[in-house]
Amino acid sequence: TQLLEQSPQFLSIQEGENLTVYCNSSSVFSSLQWYRQEPGEGPVLLVTVVTGGEVKKLKRLTFQFGDARKDSSLHITAAQPGDTGLYLCAGLDTGRRALTFGSGTRLQVQP
């Protein structure tokens, strides 16, 4: 089973600060996704990255897929309390049909 490790596990910051969350693996993935999950709800897809080195921007969120397609990062600029939640990365490898999820990064943005 391929593993995805996320860091940090927990992050508590003040509104307006920047942050980066990392998702790392020793395995290659054909694509990688980022989800955000709020308490009592299922994860919601934020982005899918497919090409090594790809960078995608979604308002204040910037997602990057590593050149070797083994790692990814999520950068949030000027965090807001509404960004609070559990951020999950998920990878799809060519040998499986279901996503492998990371352990998550719990973000708390204090007003």
Added chain:
Amino acid sequence: GAGVSQSPSNKVTEKGKDVELRCDPISGHTALYWYRQRLGQGLEFLIYFQGNSAPDKSGLPSDRFSAERTGESVSTLTIQRTQQEDSAVYLCASSLGPGAGANVLTFGAGSRLTVL
């Protein structure tokens, strides 16, 4: 329906009892997934259904766990002789079949199982 619907939303049971969890996927979505999420953790893959193909059961943790799907609609996840370690949120997701939308998963809100 408009989204993935799961029931019950909460289930408390006694150790040793059997439980059934239900998932109604989005209409037209041929792929259906079950994941387990323990408190504060990521998602653990359990089983995947795609159309009429044989399901991928590689994530089921033991033979106490089983899942069925009727055609391309409702799925039930059954846990027999529940143990305390089975306590978790069980999440269902669906997606379009093979093609561009295959990996765009829509999740339900989950069924929270507590085994006393």
